[in-house]
Amino acid sequence: MRSDRRQSAPTGLKVAAACGLLFLHLPILLIFVYAFTTEEKSYQWPPPGLTTQWFAVTWNRPDVWEALSLSVEVACISTVIALVLGTLCAAAVSRTKFFGRETVSLLVILPIALPGIITGIALRSAFSLAEIPFSFWTIVLGHATFCVVVVYNNAVARFRRTSGSMIEASMDLGADGFQTFRYVVLPNIATALLAGGMLAFALSFDEVIVTTFTAGQQQTLPIWMLEELIRPRQRPVTNVVAMVVVLVTLLPILLAYYLTRDGDQIAGSGK
């Protein structure tokens, strides 16, 4: 900003912006209320009574635990793969100019730029052509592919801010390439990688569209929820799971934000 003075906003604008933010947040807050309702059969508002019994019921449901653990496993492995591939790609793209550099960044962004259903049906037709049976690894394959981009975005932004002269200085002072990576590059990009990893985890943990095409009989937590949305069995359990999912995804996002907030580009702006 150059020479602009600070003025207060017109009232109409303030009201419209506030309404917009309320529109974004009220529906999510509503989930928290419904997790405590005593009503079992319908979505009645206001809740006829409040109870915490559904937390205990949910805790004792093995299907919820199985779905949760599958989701966490898939998200962890996809995140690790995405961290390795995304960092390598970001390092290559930001350190050097080479022929086809734009194509590489387009290739990384494509899985998330095209609608998820295309990634899903593409993987599915590839599996069907290659006669690969659905398994844990087919889910990971899909997830890692679109998680690369969030790690890549975070790492590229950080590499851009990290001056190349530090690497040269390290080399001049006698460090070899590996030492430079370990003691100069890595500490500089560590928080960006951590933030990217958390976002990748959150993305994978929540993904449903691609997963419906790449999972066989296995249920990740989002697939479990989708089943419950289409054919509700026990609505209060769904309410509790929904609330827990909101809380579980909230933490990595907040952490990713705090890890990168000093930078000029903050993590998560490109989902």
Added chain:
Amino acid sequence: MTITSAPAVDARKAILPSSGGVRGALSDSFWRKPKLLLLLMLLPPLLWLGIVYIGSLIALLAQSFFSIDEFSGLVNHELTLKTYRDLFQPSNLDIIVRTVTMAACVTLASIAVAFPIAYYAARYARGRWKALFYLGVMLPLWSSYLVKIYAWKLILAKEGILTWFLAKLHLLWLVDAWLSLPVVGGNSLSVSFTGTFIVFVYVWLPFMILPMQAALERVPGNLVEASSDLGASPGQTFRTVIFPLALPGIVAGSIFTFSLTLGDYIIPQIVGTSRLFIGQAVYAQQGTAGNIPLAAAFAVVPIVIMGFYLWGAKKLGAFDAL
């Protein structure tokens, strides 16, 4: 850092003597041949994305040129345009037109709702408020997609909070009048196109706000002042200075809302009518119908539409705003 002539190499050797050991040798050869290092860094991600992703896209394209044998239900692996002929049946064209219309409406509504938030956050919010606005957009963006849809199922249900709230305001007749309209109406909001539309706008809104805000932040404040110094009214300043400069950001946001609406199949399935969207058609064809070729052909439609959309967006400079 390329070494071109032989004396330079000798000088380099004198300055940087070889380090010992395998690790040292490896490190030295990376330093002497940056291209090798670059290749080694690029190879794993390119192999992964090339094989898994581009390979799958090619498989998808290939499938769309196969056809299904109507009697046996097996995929016939011979190249043919029959599946595309099936795609252009009137009932399928309806699905495509319906989806594109919905995507356009959702995009326009998102622009209208997102603009005040982006404008306030970019031009007025400072310090703590700025962070608050940022998190206020980021948290809904990253909140679970299914939970957001579920929340709207709760809100739009007949016994839900919206009906209760409107009943308190004595405005229920308004909803009933709206629901009695053709096309947008239905039995209740949760089984009408209006419901689908609201949920789409809600779920994709953050994708519109962020690029819009980024573009508005890049509009220099002194241009706005110059405009008003030169006698433009606030409305004129907005139309002739702020809006044209923010347009690339708006187009960038619209890429997301448009593309995401084109490909979604879960929202119309959970909140909406029984009339299909492209995504649902893809899902139904590959699942219950077992017609992967037609599903693939359907999936090519959003790719083609987005191809044209991105080409237009590039002309408007939207990629610099991403």
